Structures are given as structure tokens and as C-alpha cells.
Amino acid sequence: MTATMVTHRKHRLRADASRNRERIVAAAREALVEHGPDIPLDEIARRAGVGNATLYRNFADRRDLLRTIVLSVMERTTQQAQAALAEEPDGFAALQRFVHRAADERIGALCPLLSGAFEADDPELLAVRDHLTRAAGAVVAAAHRSGRLRADVALGDVMVMISQLTRPLPGTGCFDIDQFVHRHLQLFLDGLRAPGRSALPGTPTTLEDLQRKS
Structure with missing residues (x-):
């Protein structure tokens, strides 16, 4: 893999991570409005279309x-x-x-x-x-x-x-x-x-x- 390919892959991974984070925040905001701050984090991950591990990788806790x-x-x-x-x-x-x-x-x-x-x-x-x-x-x-x-x-x-x-x-x-x-x-x-x-x-x-x- 060339240096250019490595750089491109890093940029793509960062962009994917940023989109995942934005999806989690948007889904959490809607879930919070509907059900309050005690909604399970697993449900927020499901709404955002990401795995639980992705949610916890972005946010330490509720x-x-x-x-x-x-x-x-x-x-x-x-x-x-x-x-x-x-x-x-x-x-x-x-x-x-x-x-x-x-x-x-x-x-x-x-x-x-x-x-x-x-x-x-x-x-x-x-x-x-x-x-x-x-x-x-x-x-x-x-x-x-x-x-x-x-x-x-x-x-x-x-x-x-x-x-x-x-x-x-x-x-x-x-x-x-x-x-x-x-x-x-x-x-x-x-x-x-x-x-x-x-x-x-x-x-x-x-x-x-x-x-x-x-």
C-alpha cells in the first residue's frame, strides 16, 4: 500500500467516524425529546444505525x-x-x-x-x-x-x-x-x-x- 493510499484511507476513516458521531448525536437528541434522558443507550445506537461499540468509542458514558x-x-x-x-x-x-x-x-x-x-x-x-x-x-x-x-x-x-x-x-x-x-x-x-x-x-x-x- 502506497503512502497516498494510506493517507486516503485515514481521511476516509476519519470522515466515517465523524458521520457516525453526528448520527449518534442526532438520534440521541430525538430519542431524548421523545422519552427523556433515561432512554437506553442501546436504543440510541440502534436508531443511529451503529453498533454499541461505536457509541461507546465516541462517548464515555451517558x-x-x-x-x-x-x-x-x-x-x-x-x-x-x-x-x-x-x-x-x-x-x-x-x-x-x-x-x-x-x-x-x-x-x-x-x-x-x-x-x-x-x-x-x-x-x-x-x-x-x-x-x-x-x-x-x-x-x-x-x-x-x-x-x-x-x-x-x-x-x-x-x-x-x-x-x-x-x-x-x-x-x-x-x-x-x-x-x-x-x-x-x-x-x-x-x-x-x-x-x-x-x-x-x-x-x-x-x-x-x-x-x-x-
């Missing part, structure tokens, strides 16, 4: 896999916020696009994982969360500047809404409510439009408010 899912979803949601802001014609259109794309990432199902599942000072998780906060905050700020987002709504309000409307209802599978999620999100977005038709109780919710209460 905690490692769940952490990777959380990081992946937050990174993808950050990218969605950045793309919406860069590509939409105005701030409120960017907000609408971001909300619907964030819903597709199923971020509501991650909330139970983020509550006590990982170290509060995990530097990588903190960094990814900060990137998402800045990107989503920029979208909300642009929507305010457009004059189409009511002034008494803040980023925390938007994130609570996305989280609540994308979290599976108790006793139901995720796919039972998927058909309603975007419909209800659009109803909520219509309620965010300025001018508001009624006064909201309390004060605008920031992410700092949510983090203090979590």
Missing part, C-alpha cells in the same frame, strides 16, 4: 453524550440567530425566523438536562451559553429597533416562550405535538407586535432573571 447534545443544540441555535439577523430584511422578521428555527432544535427538551445535570462552572457550556445569549439578544434588540416588537418584552420572555412551547407535554410523545408547535409560536409572535393591546403584568424578563431563579 453524561458525556447528553453534554454533547446540549452543546450541539446551543451551537446550532446560535448559528440560527446569527443567520436570521444577517439575512432577514428587518429585525422583527429575524425574530420570527429565529423563534421558529430554535423550535426545530427542540431546545425545550434540554431544560431538564441543564438543571443540575452538569457543573455550574463548566467552562465550555458557559462559553456556548454566552454566545447564544449574545446572538439571541442581538436579534431581540434588532426587533426592538424595527419598532415592531413591543417595548415591554425582553430576551428572557422570548426564551421562556420557546422553551415552554417546545417542551413535550407530560404523558405525550414529542411527535404528538409537533404539528401544533409552529402554529402556537406564530400566535405568540403576533402577541409580541407593537403596539401591545394590553399591559403585561410584572416587568420584562431578562436571561439574568432566569439564571437567578434556576
Whole structure:
């Protein structure tokens, strides 16, 4: 076998390993949304179309896999916020696009994982969360500047809404409510439009408010 053939084989093996890892993460995210974090890892491997050995070669244990899912979803949601802001014609259109794309990432199902599942000072998780906060905050700020987002709504309000409307209802599978999620999100977005038709109780919710209460 020539050196070129060896190099090509190494590249192919790395590409195969990367695809396997991506399939495992995608399958695990869907399984987690449907059945929660206690779903057997064997079932995740089956859904991903890989052997158990491949799963354990990529992830040391369940905690490692769940952490990777959380990081992946937050990174993808950050990218969605950045793309919406860069590509939409105005701030409120960017907000609408971001909300619907964030819903597709199923971020509501991650909330139970983020509550006590990982170290509060995990530097990588903190960094990814900060990137998402800045990107989503920029979208909300642009929507305010457009004059189409009511002034008494803040980023925390938007994130609570996305989280609540994308979290599976108790006793139901995720796919039972998927058909309603975007419909209800659009109803909520219509309620965010300025001018508001009624006064909201309390004060605008920031992410700092949510983090203090979590």
C-alpha cells in the first residue's frame, strides 16, 4: 500500500467516524425529546444505525453524550440567530425566523438536562451559553429597533416562550405535538407586535432573571 493510499484511507476513516458521531448525536437528541434522558443507550445506537461499540468509542458514558447534545443544540441555535439577523430584511422578521428555527432544535427538551445535570462552572457550556445569549439578544434588540416588537418584552420572555412551547407535554410523545408547535409560536409572535393591546403584568424578563431563579 502506497503512502497516498494510506493517507486516503485515514481521511476516509476519519470522515466515517465523524458521520457516525453526528448520527449518534442526532438520534440521541430525538430519542431524548421523545422519552427523556433515561432512554437506553442501546436504543440510541440502534436508531443511529451503529453498533454499541461505536457509541461507546465516541462517548464515555451517558453524561458525556447528553453534554454533547446540549452543546450541539446551543451551537446550532446560535448559528440560527446569527443567520436570521444577517439575512432577514428587518429585525422583527429575524425574530420570527429565529423563534421558529430554535423550535426545530427542540431546545425545550434540554431544560431538564441543564438543571443540575452538569457543573455550574463548566467552562465550555458557559462559553456556548454566552454566545447564544449574545446572538439571541442581538436579534431581540434588532426587533426592538424595527419598532415592531413591543417595548415591554425582553430576551428572557422570548426564551421562556420557546422553551415552554417546545417542551413535550407530560404523558405525550414529542411527535404528538409537533404539528401544533409552529402554529402556537406564530400566535405568540403576533402577541409580541407593537403596539401591545394590553399591559403585561410584572416587568420584562431578562436571561439574568432566569439564571437567578434556576
